[in-house]
Each structure stands twice: as C-alpha cells, then as structure tokens.
Amino acid sequence: MAFYLHTRRFKVIFPLYVVLGLLFPILYATNVLQKPADVYSYTQGALGEFVFATVLLVTMLAGDAISQDFGRQGFFTLTQPVRRSEIMLARTLAAFAFAAVSILVWIGVGLATGYAFYGTAVANWGLILAFAMFLVAAVVSFTVLFSSLFKSPTVSVVICVLVVWFVMPIVSGILELVGVEPWFLVTYAGGVVTSLAQQTYPAHSTAINATGGGGGPTITVTVFSPYAWEAAVIMAGYLVVSLALAWLVYSRKELTEAS
Amino acid sequence: MEGSDGKSCIELNHVTKSYGSVRALDDLTFRIPVGGKFALLGPNGAGKSTTLKLLIGSLRADSGYVGILGSAPESRESKAVVGYLPEDALPYRMLSVRENLEYIAALRGVTDVKGRTDYLLDELELRQYERSNVGRLSRGNTQKLAIALAIVHSPKVLLLDEPLNYLDIPTQEKVISMLDEMEGTHLVSTHIMAIANRLTDSVIMISKGMFLWEGTIEELRRKGSPEEPIEKVVARMMTGAF
Numbered sequence: 109m110a111f112y113l114h115t116r117r118f119k120v121i122f123p124l125y126v127v128l129g130l131l132f133p134i135l136y137a138t139n140v141l142q143k144p145a146d147v148y149s150y151t152q153g154a155l156g157e158f159v160f161a162t163v164l165l166v167t168m169l170a171g172d173a174i175s176q177d178f179g180r181q182g183f184f185t186l187t188q189p190v191r192r193s194e195i196m197l198a199r200t201l202a203a204f205a206f207a208a209v210s211i212l213v214w215i216g217v218g219l220a221t222g223y224a225f226y227g228t229a230v231a232n233w234g235l236i237l238a239f240a241m242f243l244v245a246a247v248v249s250f251t252v253l254f255s256s257l258f259k260s261p262t263v264s265v266v267i268c269v270l271v272v273w274f275v276m277p278i279v280s281g282i283l284e285l286v287g288v289e290p291w292f293l294v295t296y297a298g299g300v301v302t303s304l305a306q307q308t309y310p311a312h313s314t315a316i317n318a319t320g321g322g323g324g325p326t327i328t329v330t331v332f333s334p335y336a337w338e339a340a341v342i343m344a345g346y347l348v349v350s351l352a353l354a355w356l357v358y359s360r361k362e363l364t365e366a367s
Numbered sequence: 368m369e370g371s372d373g374k375s376c377i378e379l380n381h382v383t384k385s386y387g388s389v390r391a392l393d394d395l396t397f398r399i400p401v402g403g404k405f406a407l408l409g410p411n412g413a414g415k416s417t418t419l420k421l422l423i424g425s426l427r428a429d430s431g432y433v434g435i436l437g438s439a440p441e442s443r444e445s446k447a448v449v450g451y452l453p454e455d456a457l458p459y460r461m462l463s464v465r466e467n468l469e470y471i472a473a474l475r476g477v478t479d480v481k482g483r484t485d486y487l488l489d490e491l492e493l494r495q496y497e498r499s500n501v502g503r504l505s506r507g508n509t510q511k512l513a514i515a516l517a518i519v520h521s522p523k524v525l526l527l528d529e530p531l532n533y534l535d536i537p538t539q540e541k542v543i544s545m546l547d548e549m550e551g552t553h554l555v556s557t558h559i560m561a562i563a564n565r566l567t568d569s570v571i572m573i574s575k576g577m578f579l580w581e582g583t584i585e586e587l588r589r590k591g592s593p594e595e596p597i598e599k600v601v602a603r604m605m606t607g608a609f
Contacts, residue, residue: 363425
C-alpha cells in the first residue's frame with residue numbers, strides 16, 4: 109500500500125479524478141452549463157467516459173505491479189521468505205484498493221450531485237457501483253497479467269495501454285461494422301455501467317443505417333449493449349483467467365539480471 | 368534433496384546454468400561448512416553473480432544440486448536464513464531509508480523492528496537520511512542501506528556481492544568490523560583480492576563457470592614467493608599460468 113501512496117502517479121491521478129468528478133457539477137451548479145432534463149440524463153452524462161477513465165487509472169496504477177520485481181528492486185522482494193503467490197495477491201489487492209477508491213469517489217460524486225440537483229437518484233445506483241467495482245477488478249487482473257509478461261515496468265504499462273485503449277476499441281469498432289458482438293472484450297462489458305444509468309436499459313443490439321455523403325452506399329452499423337449477466341460473465345472471465353495466467357508466469361519467471 | 372554432506376551450509380553439486388547459448392556455470396561443485404567465511408573469487412564473467420543468484424533462488428540451475436542448510440534455495444526455510452546483498456543494489460526507491468528498513472525487518476519477522484532499525488541507522492551513519500527517499504540518496508548511502516537490509520535479520524547465511532562498492536574508506540572499515548562481529552556463514556563475491564582478504568579467511572576460485580581452486584588465504588599466499596603480491600598469484604591461477 110505504501111508504494112501507491114508514494115507514487116507520483118497516485119499523487120497526481122487521485123486529485124485529478126476528484127477534480128474531474130467535481131468539474132461538471134460545479135459548472136451546473138453555477139449555471140455556466142444548463143442542467144440536463146432529468147437525473148438519468150445527468151448520471152449518464154456524468155458516467156459517459158467511465159470505461160475510459162477506469163482503464164486509464166488501472167493501467168497507470170497496476171501496469172508495473174509485477175514487472176518491478178524483475179528489475180533490481182526484485183532482489184529485495186523475491187529474496188524475502190514470502191511466497192510469490194502472497195506477493196502477487198498483495199500487489200493486486202493494493203492496486204485494486206487504490207483504483208477502487210478513486211473510481212468510487214468519481215462515481216460517488218456523479219451519483220451524489222445527481223441526487224442533490226434532482227432530489228432523486230437513478231434506480232440502479234447500487235448495481236452501477238457494483239459493476240464499476242467488478243470492472244475495476246477485471247481490468248486490474250488483466251493489467252497484472254501484462255505486468256507479469258514484461259521485465260520493464262515502462263514497457264508493460266505502454267503495451268497494456270496500447271492494448272486496452274487502442275486495440276480493443278478498434279476491434280470493437282470493426283466488429284460493429286460487420287454485425288458481430290464483441291463479447292470477449294472487457295471494455296465492451298464495461299458499457300453495462302452507462303447502460304444501467306439510463307431510465308430504460310438499452311436493447312442488446314441496434315442496427316443503424318448510415319449513408320455516405322454524395323449518395324454513396326449505405327452501411328449498417330450494429331451497436332451492441334451487453335446484458336448485465338453477460339457483462340458479469342465477461343468480467344469474471346477476465347478476472348479469473350488473467351490472474352491464473354499471471355500467476356503461472358510469475359511463479360516460474362527467473363530474476364536473471366540486474367536491469 | 369539433502370546435501371551429501373550434512374555439515375555443509377552452502378552446497379553446489381555439479382551445477383550447470385546457461386543463459387541461452389552462453390554457459391555461465393559448467394559443472395560447478397563446492398561446499399562451504401557452517402560458520403565458514405569464504406570469498407568467491409573470479410575474473411569478470413566467471414559466474415560469481417550467477418552462483419549467488421542460484422543460492423538465493425532467483426535463478427534455477429539447469430542441472431545439479433544447490434542447497435542452503437539442506438533446503439532448496441527457493442524454499443521459505445532457506446530464504447528465512449539468508450541475507451543477500453546484490454551488486455549495484457537498488458532498494459525500494461519510493462520508500463524512505465527508514466521505511467525500507469522497517470518494511471524488510473517486518474517481512475523478516477524481526478521482533479523489535481524499531482530498535483533494530485534505529486541500531487542500523489546509527490551504525491551505518493544513515494540517521495540523517497532516515498526520512499529521505501532512496502531515489503535521492505548518493506550511491507554510497509544507497510549501498511549502506513542495502514547492506515543494512517541484508518543484515519537486518521542477523522542472517523545465518525550472508526551472501527554479499529561486491530559489498531564494499533561505492534563506500535568511502537571509513538565506511539568500508541565500519542562495514543568490515545560489523546561483518547567481522549557477525550556469526551554465521553559468509554560468502555563474499557568479489558574480484559578484488561584485498562576485499563577477500565579483509566572479509567574472509569578462505570577462497571573459492573572460479574573461472575569461466577568452472578571450479579579452479581579452494582583453500583585458505585594463507586595457502587593461497589604460500590603459492591607465490593614471499594615478496595610476491597598475492598594478487599599476482601591469483602592472476603596467474605585465474606589465467607591458468609600455474
């Protein structure tokens with residue numbers, strides 16, 4: 109835990125999330141921006157970038173959770189009479205705890221200010237919080253897996269960011285174009301949080317026809333929204349499989365050089 | 368697997384270790400008795416650091432037996448009794464000097480964490496840096512902290528890789544006297560004979576990953592003429608001129 113409290117990342121990211129969480133409520137409260145019509149629109153707007161924010165936070169916090177043990181500091185960790193499984197579990201839980209606190213503050217601000225502005229809360233606020241924490245846990249596990257694959261903390265963070273921020277959204281976009289549900293992407297599963305903030309849970313798939321400019325061909329894009337149970341299964345899959353694979357790698361990897 | 372000699376503290380038996388196509392250790396065999404103070408001498412690239420890393424369990428041998436008091440180096444029993452100072456040590460940069468010591472002391476099950484930390488801070492003259500983050504320390508003070516971390520639990524087996532690197536002469540003398548007072552088995556990896564001479568009484572010499580010679584420093588001295596510096600004798604042995 110002390111590592112995260114001391115990291116520049118946490119010192120910067122945590123206040124940043126608090127500020128970002130408070131920014132729009134302050135703009136609404138001071139009438140700089142016009143408030144949405146109801147608490148559902150407000151909450152949906154407040155959680156609009158939830159998946160992106162979660163992934164950003166977690167990759168920054170947990171991207172080097174394991175890889176730091178395969179640099180020179182590892183000689184002070186892996187030589188202690190502590191099982192590697194205990195070290196990995198402690199690191200994973202610490203990353204989860206700090207990411208969860210930041211995300212809870214961010215969502216909490218959104219939900220609480222929604223209640224303050226409209227005198228009511230969205231019906232699914234409990235499920236929103238539960239799925240948010242589930243997503244944090246799944247992304248932490250996935251990030252820990254990447255962290256176990258690379259010796260360099262910087263490389264592990266960068267590769268993880270590339271995969272979750274760029275590769276997954278691109279794959280998701282391509283699949284929507286061909287009408288295939290991206291059921292294997294954790295970022296897709298994370299969409300459940302904003303879906304739960306809506307007054308009516310969106311349809312599982314919606315086909316949207318788009319016509320190109322100048323009378324070009326019409327293309328159909330299918331927008332998918334995960335069922336809540338489906339999102340839970342995807343997140344559980346990432347959580348369990350990623351941690352199992354990370355453990356397999358971590359328990360066998362050698363500390364070969366003082367890099 | 369039990370070591371073949373029940374009184375051995377450190378044992379390597381026909382150990383081979385390669386990094387890809389490079390063979391770092393080649394059928395290396397030696398034993399160090401309980402309480403022995405040995406230097407592991409060898410030129411650069413001889414396999415000294417690899418030997419120590421096998422003994423702390425951060426590397427696994429391709430073949431052969433490695434044991435610490437009859438336990439596998441990666442076992443909890445072995446790690447509990449070993450203290451290790453890596454070459455160019457880098458303690459936790461995010462933590463302060465005191466936090467590093469208290470953290471490792473707690474992991475090691477030291478009963479009086481604060482007392483032991485205070486003692487080592489004073490002995491190694493780190494008191495004025497106790498609240499400083501390791502990332503801000505000079506190389507010498509980082510080395511002093513790393514030494515403190517290696518001995519914080521008064522280990523039965525101490526493995527030191529170039530322990531006097533970066534230290535000024537008064538601190539070198541302080542560390543030498545601290546190590547002298549410590550009981551237990553010591554294995555000091557170095558390529559500097561003067562350091563071996565100050566910290567140990569026996570030598571295991573290796574070159575190109577293979578065992579070359581073992582004996583006391585006195586025996587080593589007797590291999591040359593009385594006027595001949597011991598370094599010259601060692602150099603001849605390492606280059607196969609004997």
